[in-house]
Amino acid sequence: MANWIQHMVHNLYDVRGLVQWGGLFLVCAMVFVETGLFVGFFLPGDSLLVTAGVLASTHALSLFWLLALVTLCAIAGDQLGYAIGRKAGQTLYNRPDSRFFKKRHLERAHAFYENTVPRRLLWRGLFPS
Numbered sequence: 001m002a003n004w005i006q007h008m009v010h011n012l013y014d015v016r017g018l019v020q021w022g023g024l025f026l027v028c029a030m031v032f033v034e035t036g037l038f039v040g041f042f043l044p045g046d047s048l049l050v051t052a053g054v055l056a057s058t059h060a061l062s063l064f065w066l067l068a069l070v071t072l073c074a075i076a077g078d079q080l081g082y083a084i085g086r087k088a089g090q091t092l093y094n095r096p097d098s099r100f101f102k103k104r105h106l107e108r109a110h111a112f113y114e115n116t117v118p119r120r121l122l123w124r125g126l127f128p129s
Contacts, residue, residue: 019052024061027052028073036077036084 019027027048034045049070056063097103 019048019055020060024052024065024069027061027066028069031070032073032077032080034077035074036080038081038084 022029030045030048033039052061052066052070053063055061056066092101092106093103095101095103
């Protein structure tokens with residue numbers, strides 16, 4: 001069992017092999033999962049995109065389709081994540097405290113973002129990096 005898990009993790013982080021095996025579909029699927037679902041944090045996102053770009057420069061993948069489809073998948077994943085958060089986020093306020101969830105942390109985070117996000121967006125608009 002441990003060998004099987006080790007083999008799966010090794011294959012997951014072999015990004016060149018992933019791109020060559022799954023092609024454009026796999027790159028788009030991983031971008032969608034990373035941006036839209038809460039389980040994508042362990043996927044090799046940045047290195048996957050760099051590898052896909054390098055392979056597109058060698059004409060192993062179409063650069064036009066790579067850019068177009070990855071952009072669409074990122075936008076669709078972002079919208080899905082927003083919809084999930086909008087729907088499920090409100091139910092967190094009604095949830096009782098537990099070992100891993102404390103309502104006061106949620107309220108502090110909400111207050112922080114309510115205070116700082118408008119200023120940061122204004123600052124970012126005036127002084128783009």
